[in-house]
Amino acid sequence: MEQLLQSLKIGINEKIFIKDPESSDLGKRIVEESIIMIHQMGFESFTFRKLGTKIKSNESSIYRYFENKHKLLLYLTSWYWGWLEYQLVFSTNSIPDAKDKLTKAIEIMTRETKEDSAFSHINEVLLNKIVINEYSKSYLTKEVDTENKEGYFVIYKRLINRISNMIKALDSSYPYPSSLSSTIIEGSLHQHFLKEHFSSLTDCNENISPTEYFIDLVFKSLKS
Amino acid sequence: MEQLLQSLKIGINEKIFIKDPESSDLGKRIVEESIIMIHQMGFESFTFRKLGTKIKSNESSIYRYFENKHKLLLYLTSWYWGWLEYQLVFSTNSIPDAKDKLTKAIEIMTRETKEDSAFSHINEVLLNKIVINEYSKSYLTKEVDTENKEGYFVIYKRLINRISNMIKALDSSYPYPSSLSSTIIEGSLHQHFLKEHFSSLTDCNENISPTEYFIDLVFKSLKS
């Protein structure tokens, strides 16, 4: 599994970047440091100028990789969802029982990323936190529909569909497989956020994980 | 009910504004037009300068009401949650049966706002759409914890608590009342958004409402 992820390249829509950041050392440093900086200062305060200073490169060089910071966020989050998708596929592929499969899938989708795989320049622990705090900003824009047509959200959509299909496989009579799937994925991010910042609005804490909550929620909804 | 809402003033934390926009004609125009503009152009493109031009007032005059557009968003969304809270309380107060009460509550929290009450300068239909598209930006910031301590999110939190209490009243053994409550409210906004922009990620459409989905989800989770 870890070997597989090591050698894997996540296929990101080429329209998201101008020049593939995986294709050069500078590109990788842009990605690596942007994750650290966005995590530290938040997406709003993060700028290409600051990133340039940090990686001792030039602002204009960064613009040769990404049109703007919104595209960079799309790149980072696409990478994250692609990475999660690999984990989902590898971990559930061999499970024959539909219920076991869905259980495992929910586990993967709702757990906190706790270890950096340390193979690549990408810190998955920080990236997970970025996704929790910033992902919705990538689609809550006036440009969603255009960007959706351009395919900027394909990986995310494919992921939600995979879970939706697992739900259907377990209970074909359930009327809301897509809504339930999107609730698990977006809801999980939200519960993780609440745990950190609005603890009175969630039951999740050190003892109760979002995974527990969603497993309960899903299997009470489905015939199984 | 409508009369009640007409004469009602929603109590918004005074730290959110510098000068109460309800206290003057200019203040009301700021609120009224900002709703229209944010809905039209999105929160990112909206500026106080543009608003000033639109209402034929001065940028600097707007700054005398709100420190910045983030505070204005907090004001608008607080107003919205306060308005929903009144509807919730008035509509469920007299319902004795815990299940009926929760059903009604879910209906109120998940339905689309379709009619502008036309009493005030505030267009609730547009405001509902703003909340769907922009609300999470108000708390997905590096300043959440400070602002939360300042009480900027009290109404929202109170609302979630009210639903959580209704869940507890119906099924005291359910282990995740707060998570379920926050899932209903945030999840509803999300399903409405998906319906508009990512129809393949939801089962909600013209025929199936988010309300149906959440009613099903909640009552399958609870003993009742």
Added chain:
DNA sequence: TATTATATGATAGTATTACTATTATATTTG
């Protein structure tokens, strides 16, 4: 009615952002 607060408007100014353009200098590749 005159005085004086208070609210609003007009204008200007600043630092920062989000870029674009140009030219110079490395570095890689053929």
Added chain:
DNA sequence: CAAATATAATAGTAATACTATCATATAATA
């Protein structure tokens, strides 16, 4: 070694997100 390509350095622009100052209009009060 030449030519292509990548990166760096520098400068410049329009817009944003304010702050400051002063003028004027309106309202409250003495």
